Amino acid sequence: MPKDLVSIKDISKEETEAIIDIALSFKDVLRRDIKKVPALRGKTVVNLFFEPSTRTKTSFELAEKRLSLDVINFAVSSSSVVKGESLLDTVRTIESYGIDYLVIRHASSGVPHFIARQTRASVVNAGDGINEHPTQALLDAVTMQEKKGGVKGLEVAIVGDILHSRVARSNVDCLTKLGASVRLVGPPTLIPLSPPAGVKVFYDVDEGIRGADVVMMLRIQLERQGKSFFPSTKEFFKYWGLSAERLLLADKDALVMHPGPMNRGIEIASDVADCPQSVILEQVTNGIAVRMAVIYMLQG
Amino acid sequence: MNKELLNKQDIERILSRIAHEIIEKNKGPEKLCLVGIQRGGVHIAHRLATRIDTIEHVNVPVGSLDISLYRDDISRRKKLPIVRKTDIPFDISEKVIILVDDVLFTGRSIRAALDALMDFGRPAQIQLAVLIDRGHRELPIRADYVGKNIPTARSENIEVQLEEESAEEKVVLISGE
Numbered sequence: 001m002p003k004d005l006v007s008i009k010d011i012s013k014e015e016t017e018a019i020i021d022i023a024l025s026f027k028d029v030l031r032r033d034i035k036k037v038p039a040l041r042g043k044t045v046v047n048l049f050f051e052p053s054t055r056t057k058t059s060f061e062l063a064e065k066r067l068s069l070d071v072i073n074f075a076v077s078s079s080s081v082v083k084g085e086s087l088l089d090t091v092r093t094i095e096s097y098g099i100d101y102l103v104i105r106h107a108s109s110g111v112p113h114f115i116a117r118q119t120r121a122s123v124v125n126a127g128d129g130i131n132e133h134p135t136q137a138l139l140d141a142v143t144m145q146e147k148k149g150g151v152k153g154l155e156v157a158i159v160g161d162i163l164h165s166r167v168a169r170s171n172v173d174c175l176t177k178l179g180a181s182v183r184l185v186g187p188p189t190l191i192p193l194s195p196p197a198g199v200k201v202f203y204d205v206d207e208g209i210r211g212a213d214v215v216m217m218l219r220i221q222l223e224r225q226g227k228s229f230f231p232s233t234k235e236f237f238k239y240w241g242l243s244a245e246r247l248l249l250a251d252k253d254a255l256v257m258h259p260g261p262m263n264r265g266i267e268i269a270s271d272v273a274d275c276p277q278s279v280i281l282e283q284v285t286n287g288i289a290v291r292m293a294v295i296y297m298l299q300g
Numbered sequence: 301m302n303k304e305l306l307n308k309q310d311i312e313r314i315l316s317r318i319a320h321e322i323i324e325k326n327k328g329p330e331k332l333c334l335v336g337i338q339r340g341g342v343h344i345a346h347r348l349a350t351r352i353d354t355i356e357h358v359n360v361p362v363g364s365l366d367i368s369l370y371r372d373d374i375s376r377r378k379k380l381p382i383v384r385k386t387d388i389p390f391d392i393s394e395k396v397i398i399l400v401d402d403v404l405f406t407g408r409s410i411r412a413a414l415d416a417l418m419d420f421g422r423p424a425q426i427q428l429a430v431l432i433d434r435g436h437r438e439l440p441i442r443a444d445y446v447g448k449n450i451p452t453a454r455s456e457n458i459e460v461q462l463e464e465e466s467a468e469e470k471v472v473l474i475s476g477e
Binding site (some may be wrong): 018022025027028029031032034036037038039099296297 | 356366368369370378381383384385387419420421472
């Protein structure tokens, strides 16, 4: 395994499959009465979140505690960063505490990559700008592995705001590596002009999800959109949202996934989010297991 | 230079003897459960359960335990770790657990297994059964049931090949070089 997990590209197909396997073992640990193992006792992790996050941060923190790590949360809003300290100085200060892992989220793409080269600690990217969110892609793969018995050969439709989505970017790399075929579905304004090789692009959502084994809806990231990419959220739902009727076009056992937080009534209908095919809450549980697996695998 | 120490028939006889010893020591199999350490120990635990069933007509529950998350050498490892299945589908509280492993060496695996078991409940007692005791203990741990004591050099290796995993069943001493 490499020192860091900054990008899905950092890990080979074999390493990706090993992480998925170990995540499933950790899921067993999470079902026990005592949901904690001493695997990383005596090691320390710092969660460095420069961008607001509740669910990813909670998920990482829980995963770290389940591995018996000592956890420090570096709250950026109350730190020297607001007093004008540079990113590099912040990282060097934290490293001097004697830490083993650094989990980083930042609104700018490439920050975890930059920091990984400056520190001896293992760096895990918890989302950088519109670039990557590797642990989300891995937890999605674990969910597919568990529910579909494998990722290879699946038809996966990723629908919505592809352009601003680090989840989509990491998922494309992870799913193609594991042998799934990926469709990117959305309005032309929200799909990159040069989509990655090997994926199919659909501007018509009905065509895009027809026969798919997995329909992954993405959140419309209004906070990252400087300008208008579509007329209104109401119109977005009408043309691109996942309604119960639209879901009938996918395979009858298709999984409905969403990385959260959901905008009910914008990209996904409320009844679809709660339907039996929806594995959205399962994804949350798998997130803890996969983050345990990643941190456990990176050390050493 | 490899030397065969036990063949299939030797192993069968040893396991039959250990099954009898377990029943004798515990005055019957009623409170017993068997927990094998991945991987070799799991197969041996199942075989002991079959023998106890044949002798006493009691179905003793069998679980499997993976100890990799409890090891003490985790930060020294060199290759990708494999975490195998831990499956203990019964309550171990107030039970007598027979912990089963194929080879007893430094005792560190057993220490890890004891810690792991404690996270599943509070057993009345834990006893240890091993097929081979090769010496070189680094911790104050001993087995209650030993298939065969085999004095070894530290540089040597003991390989237990069971028919569940390999073509021929035997125990082999592999020399250091």
